[in-house]
Structure formats: structure tokens, C-alpha cells
Amino acid sequence: MVKIGNLTFNQPPIVLAPMEDVTDLAFRLICRQHGADIVYTEFVSSEGLIRDVRQAVEKMRILDEERPIGIQIYGNRVDSMVQAAKIAAAAKPDLLDINYGCPSKHVAGSGAGSGLLKTPELMEQITRAIVNAVDLPVTAKTRLGWCDGEITIVETAKMLESCGIQALTIRGRTRTQKFKGQANWEWIGEAKKAVKIPIIGNGDIITPEDVVRILTVAQCDGAMIGRGAYGNPWVFAQAKHYLATGELLPEPSLEERVEVLLQHLDLSIRYKGERRGSLEMGKHYGNYLKGVHNLKYLKAQLRTLTSYSDISACIQQFLQHSQAEHERLLSTLSA
Ligand SMILES: Cc1cc2nc3c(=O)[nH]c(=O)nc-3n(C[C@H](O)[C@H](O)[C@H](O)COP(=O)(O)O)c2cc1C
Structure with a gap:
């Protein structure tokens, strides 16, 4: 059984990845209807939330039919991240997720997202402050480290666990890799061995067989699917069926x-x-x-x-x- 905050899953949860301009309300509903166990919003800018920017607020619109749902926020300052976390918590999601993975120049370049891999003390302060500020299970999503020579995921996972997060999603790539190369699931496994909180593996999961492979290689507690769900929300139910029975469901007509x-x-x-x-x-x-x-x-x-x-x-x-x-x-x- 996997437990994330108050949510419990009898099988490893298969999660829809947060994806900007993709995982809007419509797509999340479709993925939930097709078996995604948890869905996440696109990332929401903490500064945008504080300034009540329409696009940021709109991304937090959630419906009961899509629960369990997490709202993901990003930012580079303790005070604004805490303020944004409280605003997001008022929208009553089931989980609040912190983005420590975005590699874009605009986000990481300003020290937010994966930029925080360069400043682990600040990452720790932000995480601890958010966990203390909201009455919601907090989760985080990050990468293996900044670059090949700086794989810090084991330390990051331990530190985030000590701050009180309830689950960690690890994308098996570094910041420098962005989307390039193959996701490294072995490193996700190293982090899994080092902590007790559930670890959700992510990166290059396209098929039900990939779900079983990442769960085997990394021994992680769940799998998160991003691009594999594009035009293919069936992948969630297919993966769950395959996990439970070892049988592959037919492809949709x-x-x-x-x-x-x-x-x-x-x-x-x-x-x-x-x-x-x-x-x-x-x-x-x-x-x-x-x-x-x-x-x-x-x-x-x-x-x-x-x-x-x-x-x-x-x-x-x-x-x-x-x-x-x-x-x-x-x-x-x-x-
Ligand atoms: C179009 C797009 C937008 C994304 N936006 C976000 C985001 O808002 N927050 C986040 O944590 N990751 C974001 N990601 C990364 C995905 O959540 C996921 O980690 C990545 O796509 C790797 O998983 P996959 O190989 O299953 O696609 C985005 C990815 C894509 C392709």
C-alpha cells in the first residue's frame, strides 16, 4: 500500500505529470476518467499568484471530479512561496507540490525550479516554511541534480524528507540534460533506498511495460507519465491493468x-x-x-x-x- 498524506493506493499510483499548457482542467479530467490516480496542475508562478495575475489564478481552478489533485507552484523566495502556498491551499487541492525541476532559462535562470538545485539551503528553507505554513500534504518534484558531475538526488531526497514532504517525484534527468538523452532510473532507485517517503519515478514512461520496468529498476512507489499521455489517456488504465494482471489491454480503436x-x-x-x-x-x-x-x-x-x-x-x-x-x-x- 502506498500512502501520500491522506491518500492511499493499493497499487503503485500512476500519476499524470504537471505539464505547462497541457495539463489544464480539460486534459486532467480526461486523464482521471481514464484511470490516472493523481493529477497535477501546470506549474503556477508564486509571484503571479501573489499579484493575482489572471493566468496564474486560472491554473488553480479545480473540480471535485478530478480529485485527487495537486497544485504545483514555483518560485525563488521563501516569503513569496509561503504566501503563494497559502493562496493555493485556499483552493483546496488534495496535495500541494513544489517545482524543483523546471530547467527553462526564465525559471531556473532566476533561481527557481531546478535553479534551486544550486542553492540547497534555500530549497530547504522554502520547503520547511511551506510545510509549516499549510495544512495540506506537501510533495515535491525534482531532477537528479544540476549536471552529470553533480548528481545530488540522494542528498536532496533526504533533505526534502527531513523537511516533512509526503512524497517526492524524481525525473531521471539532470538540469543540463533538460529533455535530452535517456532518463536514468537507477539513480531514482538510489534515492528510493535512502528515504522512507514514497518516491514517484518519472521520465520516458510511454507504455504499460515501461511502468513495470521503472517500478522494477528503481523499486519506486509509483510512476508519473507526461508525454506518454499526449493523445493517449488510455495509458493509465492500461498500465494499471497490466500491473494487476500481466495482461495488455487492446489499443483504442x-x-x-x-x-x-x-x-x-x-x-x-x-x-x-x-x-x-x-x-x-x-x-x-x-x-x-x-x-x-x-x-x-x-x-x-x-x-x-x-x-x-x-x-x-x-x-x-x-x-x-x-x-x-x-x-x-x-x-x-x-x-
Ligand atoms: C510541455 C511540457 C510542460 C511541462 N511543464 C511542467 C510543469 O509545469 N511542471 C513540472 O514539474 N514539470 C513540467 N514538465 C516536465 C514533466 O512533468 C515531466 O517531468 C517530463 O515531461 C518527463 O516525463 P515524460 O518523459 O513522461 O514526459 C513539462 C513537460 C512538458 C513536455
Whole structure:
């Protein structure tokens, strides 16, 4: 059994990774419906929250249907992180997560996110202060260290545990690696051996088999999936089924993929309005419709449309046309 704060899981939890501009309310709901055990918001700027910036506040909008959910915050100052943690706690998530992994120049360059790997004393102060300030289980997400020569994850994990966090997600890459190279799951295992809190392994988990592999290699308590869930929310239920039975569920059919794409679109429009909600779906179409013939052409068409009915009709017509074309070709070949 895995316990994170008040949450308990009989199997290793399979978690949706926080991803900026991806894990919005609509996508989180879709992933929860397909079996994600915990979902996280995109990271939210502590300074943005304090200044009541609309985009930051909007990212914290959560619904009961998506619980358990964690709100993730980032920043580089103890006072503003504590203030932001209290604001986030008022939105009543199940978990509050601190980002110690973002590698971007804008974030890490200002000493926040993975930038805090360079200042572990400040990371400790921020974590301790947040744990003391909020009445919520606090979790954190970090990387192996700053670079190959500075793998500090074992010390970081011990220090964060001593501050009172309830679980730690470790992405098996350094800050310098960003997204490059292969995630190193062995180092996640080294950190796991050094602490008692649950460790969630992350990095390059795409298939149910990858989930079993990371749990085996790192002996970690759960797995977090990011890019593997793009256009593929089924991966959560598939991984859980595979863990429980050793059997692989069949891949969703094209009809199922279109159905979930349209549900996702509907939610996106419901929570962001028709124009913005449909435009922001642009990045998801290709993922749901992977393998469809002439996808580039279809995506270009979809990007010009901004209503649910037009988008739905365009996809259905395109697929019917492709099917008819396919059957026509087959009949000429067999004639
Ligand atoms: C588009 C995108 C946005 C991301 N935004 C965040 C974020 O807001 N907070 C965070 O902790 N990690 C963020 N990440 C990192 C992911 O949570 C995850 O650690 C990373 O993608 C590796 O996991 P994967 O190989 O399963 O994708 C982001 C990743 C991507 C691809």
C-alpha cells in the first residue's frame, strides 16, 4: 500500500505529470476518467499568484471530479512561496507540490525550479516554511541534480524528507540534460533506498511495460507519465491493468480515439470558451489521430475551425472520405 498524506493506493499510483499548457482542467479530467490516480496542475508562478495575475489564478481552478489533485507552484523566495502556498491551499487541492525541476532559462535562470538545485539551503528553507505554513500534504518534484558531475538526488531526497514532504517525484534527468538523452532510473532507485517517503519515478514512461520496468529498476512507489499521455489517456488504465494482471489491454480503436478527442474538445470549450478552447486543442489533434492518412492536411483544416460542431463534422467527413477512398482503391486493386 502506498500512502501520500491522506491518500492511499493499493497499487503503485500512476500519476499524470504537471505539464505547462497541457495539463489544464480539460486534459486532467480526461486523464482521471481514464484511470490516472493523481493529477497535477501546470506549474503556477508564486509571484503571479501573489499579484493575482489572471493566468496564474486560472491554473488553480479545480473540480471535485478530478480529485485527487495537486497544485504545483514555483518560485525563488521563501516569503513569496509561503504566501503563494497559502493562496493555493485556499483552493483546496488534495496535495500541494513544489517545482524543483523546471530547467527553462526564465525559471531556473532566476533561481527557481531546478535553479534551486544550486542553492540547497534555500530549497530547504522554502520547503520547511511551506510545510509549516499549510495544512495540506506537501510533495515535491525534482531532477537528479544540476549536471552529470553533480548528481545530488540522494542528498536532496533526504533533505526534502527531513523537511516533512509526503512524497517526492524524481525525473531521471539532470538540469543540463533538460529533455535530452535517456532518463536514468537507477539513480531514482538510489534515492528510493535512502528515504522512507514514497518516491514517484518519472521520465520516458510511454507504455504499460515501461511502468513495470521503472517500478522494477528503481523499486519506486509509483510512476508519473507526461508525454506518454499526449493523445493517449488510455495509458493509465492500461498500465494499471497490466500491473494487476500481466495482461495488455487492446489499443483504442480510431472511433474511440475520435470520441475522446471530441470529449476533450468539449471540455476545453466548456472551461475556456469556444474560440480559445478550440484553438488550444490544436496541439492535441495530431496525438489523438496518430497514424491517420493525410493527417497533416486534416490538422491544417482543423486549425482554421473554432466551433465544436464544425470541428466534429470536419473530422467525421475526413475519416468517411478516407474510408471511401480506401475501399475504392481496394476495389480497383482486386478488379
Ligand atoms: C510541455 C511540457 C510542460 C511541462 N511543464 C511542467 C510543469 O509545469 N511542471 C513540472 O514539474 N514539470 C513540467 N514538465 C516536465 C514533466 O512533468 C515531466 O517531468 C517530463 O515531461 C518527463 O516525463 P515524460 O518523459 O513522461 O514526459 C513539462 C513537460 C512538458 C513536455
